[in-house]
Amino acid sequence: MRWWRAASAASVALALLAPVSVSRAQERDPPAAEALFERGRAALEAGQLAEACALFAESYRLDAAVGTLLNQARCEEQRGQLAEAWEHFRTAAEQLPPGDERLAMARGRAVSLDARVPRLTLRLTPPVPDRTRVLRDRVELREASLGVALPLNPGAHSIEVQAPGHEPRVWSLDVREGERRELSLAPGARLAVPSATPPPAAVASTAPRPAGRSTRSTVGWAAGSVGAAALLASIGLGAWAYERQRYVSAHCPGGVCEDARGLQASGELRSLTRVSTGAFVTGLLGLGAGTYLVLTGDF
Secondary structure, eight states: OHHHHHHHHHHHHHHHHHHHHHHHHHHOOHHHHHHHHHHHHHHHHTTOHHHHHHHHHHHHHHSOOHHHHHHHHHHHHHHTOHHHHHHHHHHHHHHSOTTOHHHHHHHHHHHHHHHHSOEEEEEEOSSOOTTOEEEETTEEEOGGGTTSOEEOOSEEEEEEEEOTTBOOEEEEEEEOTTOEEEEEEOOOOBOOOOOSSOOOOOOOOOSOOOOOHHHHHHHHHHHHHHHHHHHHHHHHHHHHHHHHHHHHHHHSGGGOOOSHHHHHHHHHHHHHHHHHHHHHHHHHHHHHHHHHHHHHSOO
16 A cells, blocks of 8 residues: 555656646747747848847747857847847856867857946945835846946946935936946935915905095996986876876866766876976986086096
8 A cells, every 4th residue: 555655646746747847848849949040040141130139039948059049149249239148158158068169169258258248336325215216228226236247238328216205317328348337326306395284365355445436436327327217217207197187187177077087097197296206306316416426436
């Protein structure tokens, strides 16, 4: 029974390891890698460096052959990507066995490129705000990368510092081949913090406004309007009273009314006469007062 348990345990272990092995095997495709490698060699001889480097990189991904990596390093060096070429030659030298005729060439190219590859050391000047970020060519560099002479390709580069509560700060560099440079970094200017307390609201003045000439003019126009309306009403009432007067004269000879309709008309005539006279007097007073206030007021 012991041998059966041991065999079962071994089977389980192999079953657990099998998916990893299958996954790694599926990533390799030597025939495709060979085809890409041949196309990369042709592109390199034709001077199509960007295409050749991409073909070598894909070929190496499908089949990590040292020869492919050496050709990729040669391609990157011709493109001016010295940092990548230096790294590829170093990796190839580590993978080649002793006695391989390519080993000396790979080591020699790595040493030669080591002197040509620029290095840039970045340092943050204290005090450093919490959650400060340093980006080189939009790639974040963590704390362990700061203070270290990191290789990079010759040419234009950008350094950016981002910190909460500060404006972003950017440096533009043009690094030459073989140059060694250090750069001290600090966040940008502090951002203005909006005031949490709103400004006191303006208090409206409660002092009474002195009546000016414009107020008198306004009152004058109002009084004149009322007076004009009263005069118009007086004219209308007077016309009605005149009609009632004619009716009374026809039905009440000598001023004596003998029937009910005549008595009613006589009463209406008296009322209309009083109201029409009052409206006429009111209209005259309103027009007079309004005219005076307007003329003495401010237009």
